[in-house]
Amino acid sequence: MPEHTTPPEPAEPSASSGPPYDCPYCDRAFHRESYLALHRGQTHPDDLTDAERQAFETARDEEEEALRLFRLQALAALVFIYFGFLLVYAFSL
Amino acid sequence: MRCPQRRAVGAGLVAASLALALTGRATAHGGSLSADDSRALAVPLWLFLSTGGGVVGVSFLLTSFVTDRELLRAVRERRRDVVLPSGVRRWLAICARAIGLLGLAAVLVVGVVGPAAPLSNLAVLVVWVGWWAGFTMTTYLVGNAWPVFNPWRVALPLRERLPAPDWRLPERVGSWPAVAGLLAFIWLEVVSPLAGDPRLLAGVVGAYSALAVAGGFAFGEEWFERVDPISRVFASFGAVAPVYRDAGGSLGLRVPGTGLESPDLVRDASDVAFVVALLWVTTYDGLVATPPWRGFATAIVGAGVPAAVLYPVALLAGFGVFLAIYRVAVSRGRRDAESYRDPLELANRFAPSLLAIAAGYHVAHYLGYFIELSPALLGALSAPLAPPAPVAVVLPPWFSVVSLGFVLLGHLGAIWVAHAVAYDLFPSRMQAVRSQYALTAAMVFYTMTSLWIVSRPYAAPPFV
Numbered sequence: 001m002p003e004h005t006t007p008p009e010p011a012e013p014s015a016s017s018g019p020p021y022d023c024p025y026c027d028r029a030f031h032r033e034s035y036l037a038l039h040r041g042q043t044h045p046d047d048l049t050d051a052e053r054q055a056f057e058t059a060r061d062e063e064e065e066a067l068r069l070f071r072l073q074a075l076a077a078l079v080f081i082y083f084g085f086l087l088v089y090a091f092s093l
Numbered sequence: 094m095r096c097p098q099r100r101a102v103g104a105g106l107v108a109a110s111l112a113l114a115l116t117g118r119a120t121a122h123g124g125s126l127s128a129d130d131s132r133a134l135a136v137p138l139w140l141f142l143s144t145g146g147g148v149v150g151v152s153f154l155l156t157s158f159v160t161d162r163e164l165l166r167a168v169r170e171r172r173r174d175v176v177l178p179s180g181v182r183r184w185l186a187i188c189a190r191a192i193g194l195l196g197l198a199a200v201l202v203v204g205v206v207g208p209a210a211p212l213s214n215l216a217v218l219v220v221w222v223g224w225w226a227g228f229t230m231t232t233y234l235v236g237n238a239w240p241v242f243n244p245w246r247v248a249l250p251l252r253e254r255l256p257a258p259d260w261r262l263p264e265r266v267g268s269w270p271a272v273a274g275l276l277a278f279i280w281l282e283v284v285s286p287l288a289g290d291p292r293l294l295a296g297v298v299g300a301y302s303a304l305a306v307a308g309g310f311a312f313g314e315e316w317f318e319r320v321d322p323i324s325r326v327f328a329s330f331g332a333v334a335p336v337y338r339d340a341g342g343s344l345g346l347r348v349p350g351t352g353l354e355s356p357d358l359v360r361d362a363s364d365v366a367f368v369v370a371l372l373w374v375t376t377y378d379g380l381v382a383t384p385p386w387r388g389f390a391t392a393i394v395g396a397g398v399p400a401a402v403l404y405p406v407a408l409l410a411g412f413g414v415f416l417a418i419y420r421v422a423v424s425r426g427r428r429d430a431e432s433y434r435d436p437l438e439l440a441n442r443f444a445p446s447l448l449a450i451a452a453g454y455h456v457a458h459y460l461g462y463f464i465e466l467s468p469a470l471l472g473a474l475s476a477p478l479a480p481p482a483p484v485a486v487v488l489p490p491w492f493s494v495v496s497l498g499f500v501l502l503g504h505l506g507a508i509w510v511a512h513a514v515a516y517d518l519f520p521s522r523m524q525a526v527r528s529q530y531a532l533t534a535a536m537v538f539y540t541m542t543s544l545w546i547v548s549r550p551y552a553a554p555p556f557v
Contacts, residue, residue, distance in 0.1 A: 032431065067523065070526060074157055078151060082151075092137055
């Protein structure tokens with residue numbers, strides 16, 4: 001199979017809007033500024049400027065917030081699935 | 094972070110065991126040949142299937158609670174060296190090669206001159222019980238030892254001593270020959286009485302040996318990496334195993350399944366196709382032995398389609414469907430995660446997680462078979478040409494629950510691997526979570542398909 005290692009095409013339509021955010025330290029691009037900030041903090045921690053470090057910390061806090069919300073939703077889904085099955089089994093057995 | 098994680102793991106175990114208790118009743122008869130009505134499906138089929146799908150979905154939700162990158166990395170990088178003195182290793186390798194060659198010779202000789210009854214013939218028992226069931230289980234439960242056992246590798250030292258052609262496969266051929274070989278193998282296994290006719294089995298093994306030795310002689314190591322489907326199957330399963338061999342050749346121990354997180358396990362689209370083919374062939378093998386397939390095949394053959402066309406077409410069509418579902422799931426996941434990463438790269442990274450599922454299916458299909466027939470294998474080994482009457486172990490009814498447990502364990506492993514890979518690929522953990530929705534849906538589909546198959550009674554494939 002031919003190796004398609006062509007760089008990703010930023011022009012491709014995607015779920016998110018906004019221009020691609022290019023990493024200054026490597027060739028990766030991101031749909032959101034916060035993804036770029038997280039990437040820089042994780043992959044290039046020693047090259048960061050003060051502003052970039054600040055952006056990384058802000059993005060990490062926002063990510064933590066989004067995760068907290070997701071955990072609640074996941075918990076709700078678990079409870080729903082658990083009791084849903086419990087009821088269905090109670091009625092079908 | 095520690096406490097919620099432990100709680101999540103505990104909750105996962107509770108959920109899995111609950112589901113096992115519930116589904117255990119449903120599948121108590123699955124796969125067994127005896128038509129015992131008292132053990133018929135205790136819950137409606139739709140409920141049985143949705144419970145299986147639900148368990149996979151729930152395990153995704155539980156895994157998503159593990160949000161600590163450090164923990165995922167620590168699990169992946171927890172390695173131990175296994176130090177064996179080089180003399181011992183060389184000696185073990187020589188023994189293994191001798192066992193491999195002796196086994197091959199026994200299959201060829203006893204297959205031809207031994208008893209015609211399959212369960213008394215050493216060739217049938219060694220190939221199906223000892224090798225395809227038993228040895229394959231060791232490749233994912235312990236480690237892939239096939240390179241040292243593989244008798245056809247004698248072609249490699251021969252190649253160094255004799256004037257051998259130095260043929261190379263074109264780069265773009267990739268692993269497609271192995272994909273085609275694997276599909277062809279399963280087709281042959283389904284349509285011919287390979288498991289019931291020792292003479293035919295010896296003939297096929299002999300023909301394959303000639304091909305493999307010639308191929309190994311002409312192409313060298315490349316043959317076993319890209320063409321020989323058997324070596325590829327074992328190498329793929331070996332990635333699940335705890336014991337591994339690193340690039341330098343020394344042995345190590347890792348957490349089972351974490352080898353699947355390696356970025357260079359699946360290199361291109363043909364490798365992805367091989368992994369999906371491995372998942373599909375187990376499903377196909379079960380599918381053609383169900384009553385609905387019998388009805389379908391009878392109708393199609395009645396309409397004038399030859400059975401010789403129906404089986405390979407169904408094999409290829411189902412493979413295409415499985416592959417398409419995987420590709421759609423990956424590209425959908427890429428969109429959900431808002432990633433610019435190359436879709437092919439994502440397909441390569443997530444494909445190995447499917448190997449955990451394939452390994453789970455393999456245990457579920459073959460562990461019982463192996464235990465039932467191992468006394469017959471031992472009997473045939475003790476007296477190859479005049480074996481005692483075959484004895485079979487009768488498994489208790491709860492054993493099918495154990496089998497089902499392995500299917501679930503494979504799925505849980507796959508979910509964990511895909512989760513860890515997503516964390517490795519995406520900077521934002523929310524991207525990692527979103528990338529898994531479509532993949533989880535695909536895994537739910539695979540699970541429900543295979544549960545549907547195991548819940549059908551056995552019906553011998555028609556027209557073969």
